[in-house]
Amino acid sequence: MSLTLRAGLLAGLALASPVAASAEPVSLDEAVRRAIAASPAIQAQEAGIRSARAGRSQADVRSNPVLSVEAENIAGTGAYDVYRQAETTVTYTQTIERGGKRDARIAYAERDIGVAEASARLVRLDLAEAVQRTFIDLQIAEEVVWLAERRLETERAMQTEALRRVRGYKDPLFVETRAEARVAQARLALDEARSRRNAARARLASFWGGKAEDVEVPRGIEKPDDHLHQLAAADSALASATVERAQAAVVVEQTRGVQDYTVSGGVRHLRETGDVALVAGISIPLGRFDRNRGNIERAQAERQRIELLAEAARLDRLRQLASLRAEADAARMRADGIMQDVYPQAVRTLQQVREGYNRGGFRFSDVQDGADAIIEVQSQWVEAMTRYRDILSQIDRLTGRFDVVAGEEVQ
Numbered sequence: 496m497s498l499t500l501r502a503g504l505l506a507g508l509a510l511a512s513p514v515a516a517s518a519e520p521v522s523l524d525e526a527v528r529r530a531i532a533a534s535p536a537i538q539a540q541e542a543g544i545r546s547a548r549a550g551r552s553q554a555d556v557r558s559n560p561v562l563s564v565e566a567e568n569i570a571g572t573g574a575y576d577v578y579r580q581a582e583t584t585v586t587y588t589q590t591i592e593r594g595g596k597r598d599a600r601i602a603y604a605e606r607d608i609g610v611a612e613a614s615a616r617l618v619r620l621d622l623a624e625a626v627q628r629t630f631i632d633l634q635i636a637e638e639v640v641w642l643a644e645r646r647l648e649t650e651r652a653m654q655t656e657a658l659r660r661v662r663g664y665k666d667p668l669f670v671e672t673r674a675e676a677r678v679a680q681a682r683l684a685l686d687e688a689r690s691r692r693n694a695a696r697a698r699l700a701s702f703w704g705g706k707a708e709d710v711e712v713p714r715g716i717e718k719p720d721d722h723l724h725q726l727a728a729a730d731s732a733l734a735s736a737t738v739e740r741a742q743a744a745v746v747v748e749q750t751r752g753v754q755d756y757t758v759s760g761g762v763r764h765l766r767e768t769g770d771v772a773l774v775a776g777i778s779i780p781l782g783r784f785d786r787n788r789g790n791i792e793r794a795q796a797e798r799q800r801i802e803l804l805a806e807a808a809r810l811d812r813l814r815q816l817a818s819l820r821a822e823a824d825a826a827r828m829r830a831d832g833i834m835q836d837v838y839p840q841a842v843r844t845l846q847q848v849r850e851g852y853n854r855g856g857f858r859f860s861d862v863q864d865g866a867d868a869i870i871e872v873q874s875q876w877v878e879a880m881t882r883y884r885d886i887l888s889q890i891d892r893l894t895g896r897f898d899v900v901a902g903e904e905v906q
Contacts, residue, residue, distance in 0.1 A: 520713040523630050527623045527897050530702035534622055540615035547604070547611040554604035557597065561588040563761075578766055584774060586761030594753025599746045606740035613733035616898070620729055622702075623897035624888050629699045631884040633712050635877060636692035642873050643685040649845075649866060650674075650681040656849065657859055670859045677863070716880065716887070726812050727895025734805035741798035748794045752787035754780040816893045819886050826883040833876045841869045 521529075531537050568580040654674040660666040697707040757778040764771050845865035851857040891897065 520711045522713065523627060524897070526630055526699065526702070526712075527626050529705070530622055530626045531619055533703040536618055536622065537615070540611075540618050544608065544611045544615055547608040551601065551604040551608055554600035555597070558590045558592065562586070563588065581766040582763060583766070584761055584763040586759050586774065588757060588759040591756045591758060593755055594750040596747075596750040596753070596755075599743070599750045603740065603743040603747050606736065606743045609736035610733070610740050613729065613736045616729040617733055620727065620892060620895060620897060624892040626699070626702055627888045627891060627897075628884065629695065629702070630712060631716055631887070633692065633695040633699050633710070634714070634716055635880050635884065636688070636695045637712065637714070638880075639873075639877060640685070640688045640692050643681070643688040646866075646870065646873075647678070647681040647685050649869075650678045653849065653862055653866065654678050656853055656862075660853075660859075665855060666859060673859065673863070677866070716884070725894065726809065726816065727893060727898060729895055729898055730812065730893075731809070734809065738798065738802050738805055741794070741801045745791065745794040745798055748787055748791045752782075752791060754782040812893055816890065819890050819893070823883065823886045823890060826879055826886055830876060830879040830883055833872060833879060838869070838872050838876070841865070841872050845869060 563586045565584045565586070567582045567584070569578055570576075571580075654671075654677070657666065657670050657674040661668060661671045693707060696710045699712075700707045700710045759774075759776045759778075761774045762771060763774050845862070845868070848857050848861050848865040852859065852862050
């Protein structure tokens with residue numbers, strides 16, 4: 496279901512619809528797809544995902560071995576002159592990680608990928624919200640242009656009526672001047688409305704680098720789906736991924752409290768006798784003082800903090816959604832009231848006053864008052880629809896309306 500002032504006005508006034516658009520209308524979903532495909536911010540998020548995946552590959556790598564060469568008893572004096580008593584040792588050293596450090600690193604890196612993907616998903620939803628706001632701005636601007644065109648038509652008709660009465664010596668000359676001024680004001684209002692519409696087109700086209708003149712949008716503004724009461728899965732996914740990463744960080748710190756061994760083995764050559772011998776060794780940190788307890792406790796506290804913040808954010812979104820739905824209902828009722836009741840009444844009043852004016856029963860100032868009342872009602876409708884636009888975009892963001900559309904761009 497959609498909201499459009501034009502449908503209500505046409506029903507109440509039997510006015511003709513405007514000329515068809517010059518370009519094929521772009522749907523809101525298509526506008527979101529185009530914006531996502533062209534957005535540098537989305538590309539940056541995708542680069543962040545690739546970075547996280549590279550981090551996962553790096554986390555799987557074991558520490559490098561060390562190959563060392565050591566020469567002893569060389570270039571000395573006496574019997575140790577030059578290399579006669581030299582001993583050369585080639586040693587291969589490898590650190591052996593203990594306590595599941597490698598698995599913990601991998602788990603943390605995988606959670607980091609989850610956070611990067613969830614964050615990218617939210618950025619896409621935020622972009623979709625911005626596109627939706629601009630899209631509805633253009634829809635409202637199109638309606639305002641249509642209203643301005645109707646206003647100019649009405650003012651010109653009033654000018655014709657006033658001119659006929661002035662030339663028939665039924666009204667003073669200043670009535671003609673007033674009528675001309677009102678036509679000029681209506682023409683200026685139409686020019687301003689068209690400028691705002693063109694600016695809205697340019698803003699929408701800028702999301703994908705298109706041309707403003709190629710952008711047209713369908714008539715009518717959709718209402719929020721009454722069945723969407725759940726929060727966006729993307730927000731929950733990011734919260735869960737962040738908590739899981741925090742838990743993985745706790746495990747990483749716990750594994751760091753386990754000391755690693757370093758083993759070595761090699762070959763020693765004794766030049767004086769020409770003999771060869773093996774060498775071997777092992778290094779075991781005692782872990783007497785530093786067992787990484789402080790970092791473990793800090794990681795545990797950070798995990799708890801993240802869990803509590805995630806839950807607080809979820810409850811806040813639920814409260815926002817409930818409040819916005821109530822505000823949306825109020826804004827819709829106001830817009831519907833203007834569309835169905837106030838505007839038709841104002842138009843009928845103006846028609847009656849104009850008929851009475853042509854019969855000499857009213858003054859031109861009465862006609863002006865009737866026309867000004869219509870202008871005021873139009874302004875009230877624009878205000879109500881702008882408010883409704885803001886609420887609608889917020890509701891759609893909270894409920895993840897464009898989650899599927901945005902997710903189509905996930906790499």
